[in-house]
Each structure stands twice: as C-alpha cells, then as structure tokens.
Amino acid sequence: MEKYSLTKKLGSGSFGCVWQAVNKHSGEVVAIKALKKSYSREKCLNLREVKCLRKLNHPNFVKVKELIVEKGNVLFVFECMQCNLYQLMEAKKQKQQLFSESAVKAWLFQVFRGLDYVHQQGYFHRDLKPENLLVSQGTIKIADFGLAREIDAFPPYTERVGTRWYQAPEILFKSGLYSSKVDMWAMGAIMAELLLFRPLFQGTDEADQMYKICSVLGSPTMNSWADGLRQAMAINYQFPQLSGVNLSALMPSASEDAINLIESLCSWDPCKRPTAAEALQHPFFKRCLYVPPHLRSTPAVAATRRGMLKQQGDRIDAEALPYPKIVKQLSPLDIMTAVQQNSAAGRKGQQSLANKAIAANRQPMGQMKLPSMKAGVQWNAESRDWFLGPFQNLEPGRIYNEKFG
Structure with a gap:
C-alpha cells in the first residue's frame, strides 16, 4: 500500500469501502476496495467472485490490477472509471436533457458484448443495474461480479439477489429456479430507464414490484407465461389483473426497434427472452458490426x-x-466522443426487507479506516494473477444489497 496515495472516498456499503487513490510511481488513478470481512489467502482464493474473475477477461469488464492480502485484510485495486450510468442520468436531468438513442445504442451494444462473453463462459451476473455499469471516454464496462454464479450450478439459487427494480419476475417468486435470462430482463429494464430517465418497474417491496410489472406489461396469461401461472397457483398467489400500457406511449421518442427490443427482453416467459448474442443481432443494432x-x-x-x-x-x-x-457513418461506436463526469446524490427507496436490517447495522463511512499494508501477500496484473471482481461506485443515500449465496 505504500505505493498508493489515497485521495478521496468514493463510497461505502455492507462489503466495505471504496477509495480513489493515485499510484505514487506512475501517477495512475485507481480505485481501491477494502473489504470489511477478514479472509485468509486460502479463503480469499475460494471466494466465488475470485473464481469468476480469474476465468473472465473482457474489454467490457472493469479491470482488476492488483490484490493485496495481509493479516486478514483484503484490498482490491481496480482501474478507476469516470462515473456510472446512473450518475450520467442524474447529470442529464439537471440539464433537462435526454440521451440520444444513438448513445444508448452504443452503450448497450458494448454491455451485450460483455454479457454474451460471460454467458458463453458459463456465468451469469445477477446484479445488473445502472450503478454497476461504469463509463469512461465512451467505453462502458460491467462491474461488481459479487453475485455472479455458474450457469451449470444446480438450482435452486439464492432467493435474494440483485436490486429489486431490475429483478425478473421469476426471482420475485423466491423459488430459486431461474437462469441467465434474469440478466436479459435486467438489461430490458436498464434500456427503458436510459430512454425514460426513471425506472420502468419501481416497486417499494416485492408485492408492489410485481404489481408495477403487471401495470406496465399487463398480467401474464397462459400464452405469455404458463409456467409462472402454475408457480403462482402453487404458492396461492394471484397476479393483479391489469391490462398494461403501450411502451411507445411511455417512451414517445424511442424508435420502433428500441420498443421491440425492450418488450422482447422483458418478456414474462424467460424462454422467450433473447440471449445476449441474439440481442446483438436485433434490428436495433443493425448498424453495428459485431460477430459473437x-x-x-x-x-x-x-x-x-x-x-x-x-x-x-x-x-x-x-x-x-x-x-x-x-x-x-452508421457505426454507433463512432458517435460517442466524451462522457460527462458529473455525479449526483443517490436515489432512495430501493431498500428490501432484508436490507433494512443490514442498513441499521451498517458502519458509518466516517468510521471506515484503510488498514496499513507494509508487508504481506500480493498479486498483480503484470504477473497475470489478477483475479478479483470490480468495485462498485457507491453513492450517498443509495442502499446496496448484501451478497448472498
């Protein structure tokens, strides 16, 4: 740690604290995540996030530069991105502006590339949201693989994953029976939010979340999600009977292709949602040159x-x-030239029942102290032994989820 000089705190959460720092030798700005929990070297290597990132390497993933383990303290050194998508939206709101569809297309194109790769490698993310999509100079990268799981792992998976507003309906049933298609639902919700500048499904709790989904998409039927209706009957749950709305009316400036892709990604039936590779072939991206x-x-x-x-x-x-x-002229990746760096205060109201207890016992930011690191075990990117997941750019007032199984 002696080679890094801390400049400011970027945020904190149930996992620990994130700092911005400067490499004293190279002058490079980095982000350092210090975990609250203590781990031995062996236990650190067995963390699911570690195993995932040891295997994954893609230009649209936040890069891990260094891992430091000393006396049970764990520090992760990451490349430092300018901001996240939520902060960009807040900056645009202050100027009363919207993103152009070409900018949204360029961002989503890169994210779907990353998702296609991670799914092909046998993992799914499970916590996609604007805060976990970090941007610098027109490049967007997926962050925070703390909830990533192997696709071929045996279900049921944990019931409490991700952030409620981006959770697929099958997760809300808490059966633990879901697949990588939950990532595709989250991408549909994120895409809509980038065009709408507010969450598409903004529930206050699990029941209200399902109500909000029904109010937008209309209640599921035997044609749209027969398996979901059977699951609902098994737990004596009755869907709210709502007709839904026309997404074109909610997003009048969005193109027909954009609306069609959102509707496809947010299909009730997970089997009807496209894969990341299929999404890249959608007409919305017809001007992009990409081969999965x-x-x-x-x-x-x-x-x-x-x-x-x-x-x-x-x-x-x-x-x-x-x-x-x-x-x-047609390539959307040539459209973006710069990204605003403004950040804004976090939004509230996204706290689940489980998170209320976590937030009540959370250590205040001011009490977090970075442990001194003078000797210990250290790995770095140059030795090809970088392997821990990217940091989460935290914001004041925003509630973040505990990491569950």
Missing part, C-alpha cells in the same frame, strides 16, 4: 472484392469493406 465469439468461423483475414477484410477479435476493419465511408 462463438459464431465466428475463422481466419483473422478474409478476402473481399475490394481487398482484405481484417477481423481482430470482434471488430471488423471498416476500411476493408466495400463501402467504408457509409459503414463509418
């Missing part, structure tokens, strides 16, 4: 009528295409 990793055939270089088509990873060199000028 598991669908790529081939050679790094392929011939075209006008020369060579250069493919590096998931990007295609537009100059090699038959009409490079047109392609460049």
